[in-house]
Amino acid sequence: MKSLADPVSVLKGVGPKSAVALNKLGINTVGNLLLEYPFRYDDFAVRRLSDITDQEKVTLKGTVASEAVLTRFGRKKSRLNFRLLVEHDVIMVTFFNQPYLAQKVETGKEMAIYGKWDGRHQRLAGMKILFNAGANDIAGVYRSSKDVQQATVKKLVKQAYELYGDVLTEIIPEETRRKFKLLPRKTMIHDMHFPENQQAASLARRSAVFDEFFCFQVKMQFIKKIQHKKHGIKISYDNDQVKMFIATLPFELTAAQKKVVNEICSDLHHTVHMNRLLQGDVGSGKTVVAAIALYAAVTAGFQAALMVPTEILAQQHAEKLDHLFAKFNVNVALLTGSTASRVKIRRELLKHLKDGQIDIVVGTHALIQNDVVFKNLGLVITDEQHRFGVNQRQKFKKKGIMPDVLAMTATPIPRTLAITMYGEMDVSTITELPKGRLPIETVWLREKQLGEAIIFLKKQLSFGAQAYVISPLIEESEMMDLKNAEEIFAKLKKQLEPEYHVGLLHGRMKGSEKNEVMAAFKNKKFDILVSTTVIEVGVDIPNATMMLILDADRFGLAQLHQLRGRVGRGKKQSYCFLIADPKNEYGVARMKVMSETNDGFIIAQKDLELRGQGDILGNKQSGVPDFKVGDPVTDLRILQAAQQEAAQIINDPEFTHKSTNKGLINYLRHELDKGISFD
Structure with a gap:
């Protein structure tokens, strides 16, 4: 039985060597191949000289007005020149390093040539001769490599669609397709690869962008839903003590700080596992918010831990927390690489951590070493969380039994990336600076x-x-x-x-x-x-x-x-x-x-626009998905619509019972852990 999960090697012409080369491009299955869309299209429609601009890639049609002159120079280098009568003008056509075309050029013969127009010299730098001009005015340009030529990708895509087109099923529910005027999936894939014209390609791309964003967002929303179903720790903090602690602060919390404190404390008080990102601009007061959350956990009888990327920052946080908790019975400890070099001190610290005498520990990645054991860890906080790898963050979480998780970042992330990077997290944002701070x-x-x-x-x-x-x-x-x-x-x-x-x-x-x-x-x-x-x-x-x-x-x-x-x-x-x-x-x-x-969120958005989403934090570090068609910057409205629609569908109590969601559920089963229950 045919399946989109079939290895690409089932296709004719794909041997072991070709399969490995395709795999390096991320094409492992027939399904991968069909979603390997062109990154642009060459428009081969014949143009008039009066309608084209300098340096534009165009197709010109005319009659060969002179014999072809082939000049060879250097090893494997050549230049082929001939004149072409286009309308009432004679232009020079030049092909480099394609000497075999000389025999195709005959005086008096009509030809269509695709190339780059040099308006200043009335010259066309030829790229290819079109022998069937008009038959296919638009053609996709695909990613390729030194081992996989573009022509090979094109040929394989055509073969895959012919053999597996009937296996393509809908993922996006019909109601959503009607709502956003999207093409059926099979039509969308066909027109992305084999559009009749630019209009068909544009319509297909619009549907493909939504499809790509939607498929990503339903996974994020489903993971979020599962996390919210998981029973975490209920941290029944002492509200009066927390209020008393806040009252001792040497300043009043801003409205934004109060809002995020309430969001975090609400999460702590519920059995639903907290997985929250706290983002705020430089100097917006995230540390104080973290201190309140840490203290809340301690009043409920739990230990809490704060992991930061550098020893300087760890020491600074430890000193600040010590100062803030000076009037309260809270034991704060510091664990870094330097602590590890002082064997006796470290041994004592680990002992007190294990028997529960230490309430809050601040540290670097030293916190996730195997011999660091907590008695009752309830809350883990990572500061500048993007500086830690996924595995480090996972190891940190595993120091307790489903501890609540708060990630903090002072690297403002525009909504564009927050939607993609943290789609599975609840996001709290501090949007104002403390009173009295003057703009730099x-x-x-x-x-x-x-x-x-x-x-x-x-x-x-x-x-x-x-x-x-x-x-x-x-x-x-x-x-x-x-x-x-x-x-x-x-x-x-x-x-x-x-x-x-x-x-x-x-x-x-x-x-x-x-x-x-x-x-x-x-x-x-x-x-x-x-x-x-x-x-x-x-x-x-x-x-x-x-x-x-x-x-x-x-x-x-x-x-x-x-x-x-x-x-x-x-x-x-x-x-x-x-x-x-x-x-x-x-x-x-x-x-x-x-x-x-001075606004970090404006700066982050500008950075995104200048550099592009793939480069802003570095995909490998940041977890930003590698979208093939959609661009979260230029296609932001589609991204937002896809996220809202995905959230609405996934959070519908009748989600698993609606027959229109069958394709979507099958997609999630395939993409996510096979052990996930959809009941």
């Missing part, structure tokens, strides 16, 4: 204006403020003509000491050295800290009001925003100077965006 003034200067920035920096230092100077490199590089931290450190020491003290921080230092430098900077032993991006995440020095970023165009927008977020954490006005001479329009656009807004 950001100025972009060219390299020749660096002196102006240094003068301003000295002025800030004279007021008792501290400053960061950020460099993309640690030391001099022969490969790149960029400023490096060691060189800048030496120059600033020479220029500013003994009046002002300069410190150096970079990623090659040992953990203990980094901690010493940061402690010295925090205690005002340094006025300026020259650093690489090691200070990008979480470092909190309220007295630092000035940042100078050298070669700023070498950093991504998200990274620049994170770096800038190290200042502006107190109540004084803060400044960020971007020193850059961008080499292209993309670099200029990034500098302008950073100068125009």
